Every structure is written in C-alpha cells, then in structure tokens.
Amino acid sequence: MIYxxxxxxxxxxxxLGEVFHKxxxxxxxxxxxxxxxxxxGFSSIGLVAFISxxxxxxxxxxxxxxxxxxxxxxxxxxxxxxxxxxxxxxPTIVSxxxxxxxxxxxxSTLGTMRVTEQMDALRVMGINPASYLVLPKLFAxxxxxxxxIVFSMxxxxxxxxxxxxxxxxxxxxxxxxxxxxxxxPFFVVYSLIKTFVFAxxxxxxxxxxxxxxxxxxxxxxxxxxxxxxxxSFSIILFNYxxxxxxxx
Amino acid sequence: MIRIEGLQKSFGEQHVLRGIDVDFYExxxxxxxxxxxxxxxxxxxxxxxxxxxxxxxxxxxGRILGEMSKKEVKSLRQEMGMVFQGSALFNSLxxxxxxxxxxxxxxxxxxxxxxxxxxxxxxxxxxxEESFGKTPAxxxxxxxxxxxxxxxxxxxxxxxxxxxxxxxxxPETAIVIDQLIHEITHEFGMTTIIxxxxxxxxxxxxxxxxxxxxxxxxxxGRMDEVLSSDDSSVVDxxxxxxxxxxxxxxxxxx
Numbered sequence: 001m002i003y004x005x006x007x008x009x010x011x012x013x014x015x016l017g018e019v020f021h022k023x024x025x026x027x028x029x030x031x032x033x034x035x036x037x038x039x040x041g042f043s044s045i046g047l048v049a050f051i052s053x054x055x056x057x058x059x060x061x062x063x064x065x066x067x068x069x070x071x072x073x074x075x076x077x078x079x080x081x082x083x084x085x086x087x088x089x090x091p092t093i094v095s096x097x098x099x100x101x102x103x104x105x106x107x108s109t110l111g112t113m114r115v116t117e118q119m120d121a122l123r124v125m126g127i128n129p130a131s132y133l134v135l136p137k138l139f140a141x142x143x144x145x146x147x148x149i150v151f152s153m154x155x156x157x158x159x160x161x162x163x164x165x166x167x168x169x170x171x172x173x174x175x176x177x178x179x180x181x182x183x184x185p186f187f188v189v190y191s192l193i194k195t196f197v198f199a200x201x202x203x204x205x206x207x208x209x210x211x212x213x214x215x216x217x218x219x220x221x222x223x224x225x226x227x228x229x230x231x232s233f234s235i236i237l238f239n240y241x242x243x244x245x246x247x248x
Numbered sequence: 249m250i251r252i253e254g255l256q257k258s259f260g261e262q263h264v265l266r267g268i269d270v271d272f273y274e275x276x277x278x279x280x281x282x283x284x285x286x287x288x289x290x291x292x293x294x295x296x297x298x299x300x301x302x303x304x305x306x307x308x309x310g311r312i313l314g315e316m317s318k319k320e321v322k323s324l325r326q327e328m329g330m331v332f333q334g335s336a337l338f339n340s341l342x343x344x345x346x347x348x349x350x351x352x353x354x355x356x357x358x359x360x361x362x363x364x365x366x367x368x369x370x371x372x373x374x375x376x377e378e379s380f381g382k383t384p385a386x387x388x389x390x391x392x393x394x395x396x397x398x399x400x401x402x403x404x405x406x407x408x409x410x411x412x413x414x415x416x417x418x419p420e421t422a423i424v425i426d427q428l429i430h431e432i433t434h435e436f437g438m439t440t441i442i443x444x445x446x447x448x449x450x451x452x453x454x455x456x457x458x459x460x461x462x463x464x465x466x467x468x469g470r471m472d473e474v475l476s477s478d479d480s481s482v483v484d485x486x487x488x489x490x491x492x493x494x495x496x497x498x499x500x501x502x
Contacts, residue, residue, distance in 0.1 A: 025353050035340065113338075120298055121336040124409075125350050126325035 015208050018130035019138070032136040040102045040137065041144030045151070047101060048094055052152040055093065056159030059084050064169040074170040078160075078178025083187070085156040091191040092239050094152045095198035098145060099231040103206035106137055107227040110210025111220035119211075130211060138203035145199035146192050153191070190246045197242060201234045249274055250295065250407065250439055254304035257287075257294055264290045266463040267304065274406075275437045277430055277453045279444055279471075281485065282460035288443045291460065292411055295441065296330065297321065308407065326354050329400030329438075331410040331429075335392040337384035337399070343370070344380040347399045354403060369398040373428055390421035394428065401432060408433065408440040414449060422446060426453050447486060450474055459485055475499060 023029045063080045110133060113119050122129040157179060164170035209227035213219050250272040257265040264287045272278040280288050293299045295306055297313060306313040308324060316324065337346050344366055351362045370380060373394040384392055393413060400408060410429060414422035426446075430453040433440040444450065450457055454471035459481055466481035474486060475496065487493050 028352055116334050117332045117336040118338055120293075121330065121332060121338075123298060124296055124325060124328060124330040125353065126322045127353055 011212070012204075012208050015130065015211065016204060018128065019134045019204070019207070021128055021131045023131060023135065029132065029136055032132070033139055036136045036140035037144055040105065040140050041148070044098060044101060044144075044148060047097065048148050048152050049155055051094065051097060052090065052155035053159035055089050056081065056085055056156035056161075057163030059089065059156070060160035060164045061167065061169065064164060073178075074164075074174040075178030075181055077164070077170055078175045079181055081160045082157060082179050082183070085160070086153050086187050086191055090149050090152040090156055091194045091198065092235065094149055095145070095195060095202070095235055096232055098148070099198075099202050099206075099235060100228055102141065103202045103231050104224045104228050106203070106206040107210035107224040108220055110134075110207055111213035111223045114211065114213045115216055115220060134203070134207040134211065137207060138200070141199040141203035142196065145202070146195045149191065149195045150188075153188070190242075193246065194239065194242050197238055198235050201231055201238065205231045205234060249309060250441070251307045252295065252304065253307075255291070255294060255301055255306065256303035257290055257299060257301050264463050265294065265301075268460075268463075268465050270458055270465055270468065272439050272441050273456060274439045275434060276440065276455035277433050278439070278441045278456045278458065279450055279454040280441065280458050280460060281444060281447075281450060282466075283485065284445075286460040287463040288460055289411060292409055292441065292443050296328065296409060297325075326350075326403055327406045329403065329405035329408045331393065331396045331400050331408070331413050333412040333415050335384065335389075335396040337392055337395060339384055342381050342383055343375065343387070343395050346384065346395060347402050350399065350403050365402060366398075369402045370395070372401075372432070373398045389416050390418075390425065393417065393421075393425050397425075397428060397432070401436065404436065406438060408438045410440070410442040410444075412443055412445065414444065414446045419448070422448065423452065429453065447492065461485075 059081050060077065063077045063084075064074075067077055067080070110119075113129075113133065119129040119133070122132060161172065161176060161179075164175055165172045206227045209223040209230070210220075213223045252268055252270045252272075255265050255268040256263070268291065280291065282288050290299060294301050301314075308327070311320070311324065313321070313324075337343075338349070341349065347366045347369055348362055351357060351365060355362065357365065367377070367380075371377075375391065375394055375398065379387065379391070384395070387395065397413075408429070413425050413429060417425060426449050429440060429442065432438070442449070442453075451471055451474065454474070457467075457469055457471055457474055458465055459467040461481050467477065467479045469477060469482075474482060476499070477483070483496075487496050
C-alpha cells in the first residue's frame with residue numbers, strides 16, 4: 001500500500017512537471033482560462049451563496065442556544081460565529097464542497113477527453129495536452145476560489161445576522177458590534193492562504209485523476225470518485241498542517 | 249514517403265509489433281487491414297509518435313523520428329493530420345473553432361485569413377455554412393467525421409492518418425467518407441495511411457494495401473490484387489464472409 005502511494009505520488013509530481021511547461025501560445029491559454037473562469041468559477045456562485053447563508057444562520061442559532069446565558073453578551077455569540085466562519089467554515093467546508101463540484105467536473109471532463117482520444121488529437125497537433133488543458137483550469141481555481149471564499153465569509157456573516165434577528169435570538173445592535181470586536185485581520189489572511197492551497201489541490205489532483213484515465217466511461221466515473229475522495233483527504237490533512245504552521 | 253524499418257513494440261510481455269518493414273507512398277491511400285488485435289492501431293499510433301517504440305525506425309521523407317529533437321518533432325507534427333476513430337472533436341468548441349484550433353496555435357494568419365481557410369476546408373468536406381456554429385454533439389456521426397477531416401487538413405499536412413474512419417457509419421456515408429479521403433489525398437498529394445476493417449474501402453480506395461497479422465506484415469499489394477491473391481493470409485482475411493466467398497467463386501469461374 002505504501003509502495004502504491006509512493007508510486008502515485010511520483011506520478012503526480014511527474015504530471016505537474018508536464019503541466020508547468022511554459023505555454024508557447026499565451027493567447028490560446030488566456031482564451032481557455034476565461035472559459036474555465038466561467039465554467040468553474042461563476043457557475044459555483046449560487047451554490048456557495050446558498051450554503052454560506054444557511055451555514056452562518058445555523059452557526060448563529062447553535063451558538064446562541066449554547067451560550068444562552070443572560071450573563072454572556074450577544075457580542076460573544078457574534079465573535080464565535082465570526083471566527084467559526086472566517087477560520088474554518090468558509091475556507092474548509094466551502095473548499096470541500098468545491099472539491100466535489102468543481103473537482104469532479106474537472107476529473108470527468110479530462111477523463112472523457114482521454115477516452116475519446118481528444119488528448120491524442122492535441123498531441124498529434126503538437127499541443128501539450130497536460131499544459132493546455134490543465135493550466136487554465138488550475139489558474140481559474142487559484143484566482144476564483146479565494147474570491148468565492150471571501151464572498152462566502154461575507155454571506156455567512158450576513159446569514160448569521162439575519163437568522164439571529166429573525167428568530168429573536170440576539171440583540172442585533174450588540175450582535176453587529178460583536179462582528180467588529182477584537183477583529184484580527186490575520187485570520188482572513190490565514191483563511192486565504194488555506195484557500196489558495198486547497199484550490200491548488202482541487203485543480204491538480206482532479207486533473208491528475210482525469211488525465212490518467214484508461215478505459216471507458218466506467219473508469220471515468222471511478223476516476224471522478226477517486227479524485228473527490230483524495231481531494232477531501234488532502235484538504236483535511238493540509239488544513240491541519242497549515243493551522244499548526246500559521247496559528248501556533 | 250514514410251519508411252518503416254523493423255518496427256517493434258511491446259507492452260510488458262505482450263509483443264504487439266514484431267518487426268514491420270513497409271513504405272507508404274506519397275499521393276496514395278495506403279490502407280492497413282487486419283483482424284482486431286493484429287496491432288493496426290498500435291502501429292498507427294507508433295508512427296504518429298503517440299507510442300514510444302522498442303526497436304526499428306520511422307522516417308518521414310528521410311527524417312528519422314527517433315533522431316529528431318523535440319523542436320523538430322513539434323514542427324513535424326504540423327505536417328501531420330489525424331482523423332480519429334471517434335472523430336475526437338472538442339465538445340466545448342464549435343465546429344468552426346475546432347477546425348481553427350491548429351491555425352490559432354501554429355499559423356501567423358490574420359483572423360480573416362483563418363476564417364477563410366476554415367471556410368474553405370469545411371466547404372471542401374461539404375459542411376454547410378449554417379452548421380459552422382454548431383457543437384459536435386449537434387452533428388451526425390458522418391458530419392463529425394467530415395469535420396474531423398477538415399480539421400486534419402487545415403494546416404495543409406503532408407501526411408494524413410485515419411484510424412477506422414468508417415466505423416459506426418452506414419454504408420452510404422462510409423463511401424462518402426472514403427471518397428473524400430481519396431480525393432483529398434490525390435488533390436493535395438498527401439501520404440495517407442488508413443486503418444480499416446472495411447473491405448469496401450479496400451476495394452474502393454486502396455491504392456496500396458498492407459495486411460497485418462499478429463503484429464507482422466503478412467501481405468502487401470494493390471487493391472486489384474486483393475481479390476485475386478492466393479496468399480493464404482489474404483484469403484483467410486478477405487474471404488471470411490459468405491459474400492466474399494461467393495464473390496471469389498464467381499471470379500474464379502469467370
């Protein structure tokens with residue numbers, strides 16, 4: 001098992017070597033990049049917005065119920081919700097969801113291109129398929145995922161505020177003040193660093209599995225599932241490593 | 249001309265190509281025939297450089313593939329066009345964009361010149377202008393094959409490769425595709441290599457026919473020699489079906 005893991009890791013780094021070839025036709029890559037931004041980025045806004053609003057709302061309700069003590073000011077609930085959303089829920093949970101949505105899309109798209117010989121067609125034309133197909137997707141993830149996460153943080157906080165107000169769980173004036181109390185901007189930086197690493201994992205791991213599919217439609221499905229599982233493991237593992245490195 | 253000498257390729261213990269020597273001539277449709285598993289596709293992909301070979305050499309008009317630098321191989325690739333079995337068109341691009349892609353990468357043409365070249369190639373394979381904006385999924389199998397041919401010839405290649413261009417097509421469309429490849433080969437003086445199972449293609453357009461058997465060249469000749477040959481490999485391959493057995497008997501009687 002360790003041998004297989006090391007072999008897979010080696011293949012992954014060889015694949016990265018192929019991907020990071022200097023593009024010779026920037027214009028074609030940039031066209032592809034904008035297509036990917038639309039396909040992988042903009043199409044995820046609705047999902048991220050929906051999840052973030054309700055995530056913030058649930059977090060506020062749970063925190064308010066658990067801290068339901070007249071001696072605990074509502075601003076403490078807001079602080080707990082804020083830290084929860086900025087430090088963990090927005091970067092990690094949303095990245096896990098993006099790994100499922102965007103990652104499986106990338107793996108199945110590339111896998112299908114592999115089994116239908118579209119990659120061979122590119123190679124025959126003299127185009128490096130790894131670089132041409134993967135780099136735009138990777139850069140789209142690296143650029144757009146942090147934007148989505150900041151968007152998710154904002155919507156999570158707004159969702160939390162409205163849930164508290166709507167259900168009458170908090171005094172809204174004190175609650176909103178709590179959002180700004182003792183705020184450490186480094187927490188946002190920490191979240192963005194995590195998001196950047198997670199975006200790299202999503203972009204490259206899903207591409208690796210899709211790019212190396214052999215067989216037919218069944219193998220494409222299997223590769224897509226494997227990529228989501230591997231991405232989820234990697235995100236959780238790197239979440240731990242980065243938290244240890246950056247917050248201690 | 250493409251010259252193959254002693255070509256060998258194995259996948260682990262399995263020897264797929266066992267020393268093939270053959271010349272493919274310019275301005276001719278060179279057909280490779282053989283049973284499934286005889287090594288035709290591996291042979292074609294090895295010539296294209298999609299598979300690394302274990303032995304032998306492949307030369308394109310005297311330029312040996314294995315001795316070329318990466319830059320030279322890249323430039324050679326621009327002299328090649330390939331029509332894949334499943335067409336291999338890019339689903340995210342329109343028909344026009346599919347055909348224009350090689351030009352976007354490898355030509356210094358202005359956008360107007362590219363549009364003109366794309367229009368010429370698509371009209372040459374009889375694709376109507378109203379289909380230019382469609383995606384491959386909106387086209388029939390025969391039309392997809394024609395677009396794949398247009399994409400393969402857009403850079404005006406010297407070498408055209410076709411892997412089972414008729415597979416999955418009805419007999420009438422298959423004849424249209426065969427004739428199109430034949431016409432284009434003669435019109436542009438290309439060296440065309442076609443992998444096929446289709447005996448009709450062999451008899452229609454086989455200027456030069458190579459029969460492969462278990463990774464070796466079993467026979468080679470012209471299309472008119474296929475039916476009259478007494479070579480056991482040819483007889484075994486060609487006259488498997490009852491139709492061709494009857495045809496052979498009729499030929500012998502006449």
